[in-house]
Amino acid sequence: MSDLTGQPDDKALLLRYEGALPPQEWESIGGERVATGVWRFPFQDEAGLLWHLDALASATDPQTQRETLALTLDAADRPDAAGQLANTRSLDVLIIRKRYGWLLGDFEHRIRIHFQPILDLNAEGQIVAYEALCRLVDPMGPLLAGGQAFALASAAGRAGDLDVACQGLALARKAAGIARGVAVFLNVLPQNLLQARWRQRIVERMDELGIDHKDVVIEVVESEQADPLELAAACDDLRRADVRIALDDIGAGFNGLSTLAAVRADFIKIDRGLVHQAQRSRVRTVLMEALVSMAQRLGTRVIAEGLERPEDILFCREMAIGYAQGYYFAMPAERPATEVAPLPPRVARTTPRSMFRIDLTQLMESAPSLDVSQSQDAARRLFLDQANLSSVVLTDDGHPLGLLHRGLALSPAPISLGSACKPIRHVLPVEASPASLARRLFQGRREGDPWIVVSREGKYLGNVVPAMLMASLMSNRSGRDETHPLTQLPTGPALRHVLENRLAAESPCVLVYVDLDHFKAYNDCYGFIRGDAMIRLLSELLRHAFAEWPDIYLGHIGGDDFVLISGTDDDAMLARVRNVIARFHSLALRLYDEIDVRRGYFSTETDSAYTIANVSVAVVNGSTGRPATAAVAAERAAAMKKMAKAEAGSVMVKEGCPPVITHIDSGQQDDSWEENAISALQQIGSQPRKADPHLLDADFAHYPYFEVVFELDAEGVQRYPNWLNPDMYGRIKAGGQGTDRAHQSYFRSVMATGQPYVSPIYLSSATEDFCLTVALPLFVPAGEVSGILVADINIASLAEWAIRQEAASE
Numbered sequence: 175m176s177d178l179t180g181q182p183d184d185k186a187l188l189l190r191y192e193g194a195l196p197p198q199e200w201e202s203i204g205g206e207r208v209a210t211g212v213w214r215f216p217f218q219d220e221a222g223l224l225w226h227l228d229a230l231a232s233a234t235d236p237q238t239q240r241e242t243l244a245l246t247l248d249a250a251d252r253p254d255a256a257g258q259l260a261n262t263r264s265l266d267v268l269i270i271r272k273r274y275g276w277l278l279g280d281f282e283h284r285i286r287i288h289f290q291p292i293l294d295l296n297a298e299g300q301i302v303a304y305e306a307l308c309r310l311v312d313p314m315g316p317l318l319a320g321g322q323a324f325a326l327a328s329a330a331g332r333a334g335d336l337d338v339a340c341q342g343l344a345l346a347r348k349a350a351g352i353a354r355g356v357a358v359f360l361n362v363l364p365q366n367l368l369q370a371r372w373r374q375r376i377v378e379r380m381d382e383l384g385i386d387h388k389d390v391v392i393e394v395v396e397s398e399q400a401d402p403l404e405l406a407a408a409c410d411d412l413r414r415a416d417v418r419i420a421l422d423d424i425g426a427g428f429n430g431l432s433t434l435a436a437v438r439a440d441f442i443k444i445d446r447g448l449v450h451q452a453q454r455s456r457v458r459t460v461l462m463e464a465l466v467s468m469a470q471r472l473g474t475r476v477i478a479e480g481l482e483r484p485e486d487i488l489f490c491r492e493m494a495i496g497y498a499q500g501y502y503f504a505m506p507a508e509r510p511a512t513e514v515a516p517l518p519p520r521v522a523r524t525t526p527r528s529m530f531r532i533d534l535t536q537l538m539e540s541a542p543s544l545d546v547s548q549s550q551d552a553a554r555r556l557f558l559d560q561a562n563l564s565s566v567v568l569t570d571d572g573h574p575l576g577l578l579h580r581g582l583a584l585s586p587a588p589i590s591l592g593s594a595c596k597p598i599r600h601v602l603p604v605e606a607s608p609a610s611l612a613r614r615l616f617q618g619r620r621e622g623d624p625w626i627v628v629s630r631e632g633k634y635l636g637n638v639v640p641a642m643l644m645a646s647l648m649s650n651r652s653g654r655d656e657t658h659p660l661t662q663l664p665t666g667p668a669l670r671h672v673l674e675n676r677l678a679a680e681s682p683c684v685l686v687y688v689d690l691d692h693f694k695a696y697n698d699c700y701g702f703i704r705g706d707a708m709i710r711l712l713s714e715l716l717r718h719a720f721a722e723w724p725d726i727y728l729g730h731i732g733g734d735d736f737v738l739i740s741g742t743d744d745d746a747m748l749a750r751v752r753n754v755i756a757r758f759h760s761l762a763l764r765l766y767d768e769i770d771v772r773r774g775y776f777s778t779e780t781d782s783a784y785t786i787a788n789v790s791v792a793v794v795n796g797s798t799g800r801p802a803t804a805a806v807a808a809e810r811a812a813a814m815k816k817m818a819k820a821e822a823g824s825v826m827v828k829e830g831c832p833p834v835i836t837h838i839d840s841g842q843q844d845d846s847w848e849e850n851a852i853s854a855l856q857q858i859g860s861q862p863r864k865a866d867p868h869l870l871d872a873d874f875a876h877y878p879y880f881e882v883v884f885e886l887d888a889e890g891v892q893r894y895p896n897w898l899n900p901d902m903y904g905r906i907k908a909g910g911q912g913t914d915r916a917h918q919s920y921f922r923s924v925m926a927t928g929q930p931y932v933s934p935i936y937l938s939s940a941t942e943d944f945c946l947t948v949a950l951p952l953f954v955p956a957g958e959v960s961g962i963l964v965a966d967i968n969i970a971s972l973a974e975w976a977i978r979q980e981a982a983s984e
Contacts, residue, residue, distance in 0.1 A: 185248040187215040187226055189265060193241060199233035227269045239266035270329040276313060277330040282339045284311040287347055288506035291514055292359070292477060292499045295491055299517045303357035303391065305499065306344035307506050308336070320361075337363045338372070342379065345390075349383035352510060359391045359420060364400035367392070367408050377415050387416040391441060394433075395422045402436035409437050420477070424465060438698070439474050441497070446480020449490065459536075466493055467660055468702050470733055473694065484518035494666075534604050534627045537643065538636040541624070543567040546575055546592045553583040553591060567626055568595045572633035574626055600625040604635060660706055661713035663730035672727050673739055673804040683800075684743040686751060687792040687811035688716070690734035691819060692784040699778050704765050707935045707944040707969065709734055711765070712758050712789075714973035719754045723747070737811075743795045748826070755789045755824050755838045757976050761847070762787040764935045764946055789838070790818035791826040798829055847976055851879070851948045851967060852930045858883060859952060859963045863894065865911065870897040879971035881945070885952070887961045888925070890916025920949040924962045935969060944969040 189200075192211045204226065205213040215230075217223045223246065234242070242265040263271075271278065285308065292303040310318040310326075318326070327336040341360050348358045366372045380387055392412055394405065409419045420441035421433060434442065448461060469476045478490045481500030490498060503514040542560070544553055546568050557563055557580050565577045568591055576595030583594070604627055625643075627635045658665040664672070676683040690696075690712065697705040716736060720726045726747070727739040740747060763771050766786055770776040775783045792814035794807050801807035814833060818825040824838040854877040858870060863885060870883055874897075883897045896910045915921055923931040933947040949964045 185217050185219075185223075185246070187217060187223060188245045188247060189213045189215070189230075189242050190244075191238065191242040193238065197234050197238060200230070203229040203233060224272060227272055230265065231269050231273075234265065236266065239269070240264055244268040267329050270326050273314075274312070274326050274330065277327055277332055281310070281332075281336070282343075284313075285309070285336075285339055285343055286311065286317070286508060287340065287343050288508055289347075289352075289358075289510040290499060290506040291504050291511050292357075292497055293503055293514060294496065295487075295498050295517065296496055299503070299514060301356065301512070301514065302497070303359060304352065304510050305359040305393070306340070306347070306361070308340045308361070310336075324363075333363060334365055337361075337366050341376065345376075345379055345383055345385060348389070349385055354386060354389065357389050357391050357418070359393045361393045361395045361422065363395060364405060367394060368400065368404055370411070373408065373411055377412075377417070380417075388418065391418045391420050393420040393422050393443070394437070394439075402433045405433060406436040406438070409439070413438075423479075434468065434472075434702075438472070441475050441477055442469055443477045443479050443499075444495070446500070449478045449480055449486060450482070462493055464660075466495060467658070468706075470494075472697060472702060487518055534602060534638055535635065538627050538638050541567070541637045543569050543574075543634055544578065544591065546570050546595070548591060550583065550589055550591065553578060557583050565624065567598070567624075567634055567637075568592070569634050574598055574601065574628065574634045577623065598626060599623045602627050602638065604629050658730040658732065660709060661730045663713055663717070663728060663736070665730050665732060669729040669731065669737065670804050672729070673737075673807065676727075676739055676741075677801060677804065677807065682741050683796065684740045685794040685801075685807045685811055686738040686740065686743075686748075687794070687808075687815055688712070688736040688738070688751070688755075689790045689792075689815055689819075691788040691790055691824075693734040695778050695782065695784050696776070699776055700765070703937050704935070707937065708762060708765050710944050711761055711935070711969055711973060712736065712754075714970045715754045715758050715761075715977060718974045718977040719750055743793055743828070748793065748828075751791060752826065752836075752838045754977075755791065758789065759787045759824065761972065761976060764932070766934075785823070788824045790815050790824070791838075792818060793826065793828040795829050798831060847972065848932050848948075850975075851932070851965070852950060854880070855883075855930075855948055855950055855963055855965050858965075859950065865894040867895060867897065871900055874899040879967050879975045880965045881968045881971070883963065883965045884910055885961060885963050886915055886921060888959060890914055890918070890921045890925075893961065920947050920964060921962060924949050924951050925959060928959055938966065946972070 189205070190212050196213075200213055201207075203215075205215050208214045215226045217226055231239070243262055244265040244267075245262045246268075276284070288307045288309055289304040290307060291301045292305060293299045294302045308320040308323055310323040312318050324333055324336060327333045341362065344358060344360055352358060376392075377387070380390060392409070394409070413419060418440040419437065420443060421437060421439045422443050423445040424434060424442045442465070444462065444465060466476055475497060476495045477497040477499060478486075478495045479499050481487050481490065481498050481502050483502065486500075487498060487502060504511040542556060542563070544556065544566055547570075553566070556566060563580065565579045566583075568575045568578050575592070576597055578591060578595050582589060600623060602625060624637045625640060626637055629635055657663060657668075673683075673685065690708065693705065693708070696708065712734075713730060713736065716728055716738070720728055720738065723740075725741045729737050729739070731737060738751070763786070766776060770786065775785050777783050792811040794801065794810045794814070798810075801810060810829065814827040814829065817833060817835065818827045821835065821837065826836045826838055828834040828836070854873075858873050858877075861873075863869065873883075874880060878899070881899045884895075885893045887893055892910050892913045892915060894911055920931050920933060923929075928951050930948070930950040935944055935946045938945040945966045945968055947964060947966050949962050951959045952961045952963055954960045
């Protein structure tokens with residue numbers, strides 16, 4: 175032991191770190207490596223120890239601090255091995271306990287509660303709530319903000335105590351000075367929220383202070399991983415006491431989609447990192463659109479955090495986000511603000527966005543680049559810091575020269591970056607026409623090199639993903655607020671504008687309102703992923719059913735409501751609507767559990783029973799008087815929709831005196847599409863197969879609803895690389911040979927039964943679209959199963975095929 179601690183009268187700090195890259199600075203601040211993975215820092219007194227700890231805190235990254243064991247020794251400690259072991263702790267904990275020792279005692283007198291207002295964007299910025307925020311008085315330094323305070327308290331083992339103390343003080347402040355009806359958001363750590371005793375105490379404290387339970391919103395913070403179902407049960411317990419729930423930092427940390435699906439929150443708060451400058455990032459925009467869309471379907475209100483700039487506020491208002499919080503309006507303060515900065519005025523577009531050019535900055539992702547004059551060491555550091563980076567753009571005064579690939583940069587042989595760069599195959603101007611982009615995608619869709627974007631001056635701006643280009647071309651969006659993010663159908667102002675124009679004209683105008691029955695109950699029972707799939711299925715069926723009807727305008731109001739605006743309500747058009755509903759009923763059965771399909775209904779947690787896949791249709795044809803405005807037409811449609819929902823099954827109600835009620839016969843379960851898909855896959859399976867990526871191109875042309883086909887052996891291992899539908903290139907990865915898929919349900923089912931298998935509809939991680947899987951057994955001459963053939967069907971393609979089949983039979 176003397177080799178580690180030095181002379182008998184020495185005091186020493188010992189660190190043990192077994193990582194591959196210990197900080198080089200340890201030696202420069204007095205550390206000595208005395209054994210493998212062990213460093214010794216001698217000190218004379220407590221001041222010397224604190225000096226070393228401050229230096230180590232500055233020189234050591236947080237992860238290494240957590241992974242390093244620390245122990246202080248002096249001559250008196252050495253005989254006491256058990257005591258030494260008890261005093262061993264991680265370096266970050268030792269630093270905090272020495273530097274912030276006051277956290278180990280009574281710290282309630284050091285807590286300051288600050289309040290930041292939450293505004294209603296739809297009520298001209300009226301203050302509707304405050305978030306209570308923790309601040310800690312550090313006797314040796316500045317006031318500590320909440321994140322820093324809880325990080326220190328956590329390392330000191332006092333995070334739970336700090337959490338409870340802050341809540342008690344915030345409730346007292348609410349009772350003393352915040353008006354009834356104005357809510358207070360209380361941050362709560364999951365470790366406390368999951369305790370039944372904590373939930374009982376917080377409700378009792380509200381009663382003691384005379385606080386209306388509805389005026390308290392428990393904000394579930396994302397500082398630690400917690401089981402979403404346990405969180406949901408705890409939140410339901412509070413909700414039974416009329417306490418409302420908010421999920422914090424959605425889009426970051428642990429509060430992800432699984433928590434959002436499980437916890438039926440009254441509010442979600444979108445993380446500031448997602449909100450900030452979202453209008454300049456296509457990726458952030460898509461994520462925000464998805465979150466807002468999900469919240470709307472779940473009946474949850476959305477709060478945008480961290481708003482600091484007028485542009486971000488205007489963007490949030492365009493996204494239909496109802497509530498806001500941020501420094502733009504007011505800084506957190508001990509005295510709750512009663513006045514805030516006014517909302518920035520809405521700015522009308524002076525010039526419409528070009529319909530013939532696409533601004534690639536809306537789709538672009540920033541990516542690192544290197545100037546060609548930099549060293550190989552700089553390139554090595556970049557690739558080592560970013561493990562997923564396969565190549566980097568080399569520039570000369572900002573102009574792209576070529577690509578430096580990872581293998582060359584990390585090569586032990588010395589290179590100059592200029593000699594190692596490879597040509598760039600895809601360079602796109604910042605603005606391009608859809609036609610030119612489509613040609614580039616067609617010609618280069620199979621190549622893996624990045625697609626880079628340059629400014630008008632030819633300088634490198636960033637990279638764009640080909641699949642994002644394809645999505646933009648397919649959606650043909652002219653503005654974020656004009657199409658629904660899930661269905662890409664017109665919505666909002668664009669839809670109202672069309673209806674108002676049609677009503678103002680002298681020609682006939684018919685509004686057909688299509689609404690899914692019991693959709694909220696379905697969402698609660700099956701989750702929003704299947705809910706999205708159901709909405710997408712109905713939208714694709716409607717889209718393809720009326721794609722060739724030029725007089726019909728199809729839109730998505732939001733949630734589960736669709737409209738068709740037509741110049742006629744003739745029998746052919748309404749018959750097509752009824753056929754769509756019948757086809758939807760057949761395909762939507764794949765979105766329910768088999769037991770619910772057999773019994774014809776599903777049930778929720780309240781034991782209420784709901785029929786399966788029914789749709790209500792209202793037809794406003796002006797037979798009782800032409801509606802003067804879109805609002806009047808919508809009111810009539812709502813009244814007839816109510817009549818339809820009062821009937822059993824899928825029902826169409828047509829305006830008249832009296833209204834005409836028609837029950838839509840969904841018929842028996844129609845499995846013809848399944849039979850067709852299985853037959854098509856059997857046809858493919860009857861042909862010789864080999865590792866040729868274009869082997870099935872002709873089959874895909876004949877069966878366009880298949881997006882990928884692959885083959886497994888009897889052990890579940892993929893025999894050949896994926897055969898990809900040429901129309902899907904860029905959305906699905908090639909390869910796959912040798913992948914073990916024995917755990918997949920389609921493999922287990924086919925191998926167990928020897929029969930074909932058709933899956934429920936699911937969200938594909940490969941294409942980020944809704945699909946279902948068809949699988950069938952492959953037999954050897956002796957009759958044994960030698961493997962299986964598998965195909966994925968895209969839901970949009972399935973809907974198109976179903977409508978074409980329907981049209982062919984008419």
